[in-house]
Amino acid sequence: NMNDxxxxxxxxxxxxxxxxxxxxTLGWTASANTTTIGIGAKHQLDESASVRAKINNSRQLxxxxxxxxxxxxxxxxxxxxxxxxxxxxxHKVGLSLELEA
Numbered sequence: 001n002m003n004d005x006x007x008x009x010x011x012x013x014x015x016x017x018x019x020x021x022x023x024x025t026l027g028w029t030a031s032a033n034t035t036t037i038g039i040g041a042k043h044q045l046d047e048s049a050s051v052r053a054k055i056n057n058s059r060q061l062x063x064x065x066x067x068x069x070x071x072x073x074x075x076x077x078x079x080x081x082x083x084x085x086x087x088x089x090x091h092k093v094g095l096s097l098e099l100e101a
Contacts, residue, residue: 006030019044059083072100 001009009027016022020043027036040054040062048068055061064078076096082088 009036074098 003009007027007029009025011023011025013023014021020041022041023039025036025038028034029036036057038054038056040052042050042052044050050066052064052066053062059082061081061083062078063081064076066074066076068074074097076094076098078092078094078096080092082090
């Protein structure tokens with residue numbers, strides 16, 4: 001893809017098996033001459049639970065867990081750890097509750 005002739009990017013997605021998926025993304029910004037790289041994966045633990053992980057070249061590590069509690073109710077837990085500033089804080093933690101009608 002291309003955005004305003006300044007940002008270029010592409011990605012690859014692969015379903016490894018019934019439970020595991022992975023992806024890779026690559027981007028380049030012409031004006032700043034910077035490159036971004038990321039890789040991520042998702043693994044379905046069972047019919048109601050999955051885990052996800054991603055990391056990029058800025059050393060940001062994202063982790064997630066999603067659990068279907070019952071039909072129409074899903075709980076999610078996530079974290080983003082900044083590996084470049086590990087001892088300085090700025091990390092993020094998330095909690096979600098998804099309700100379907």
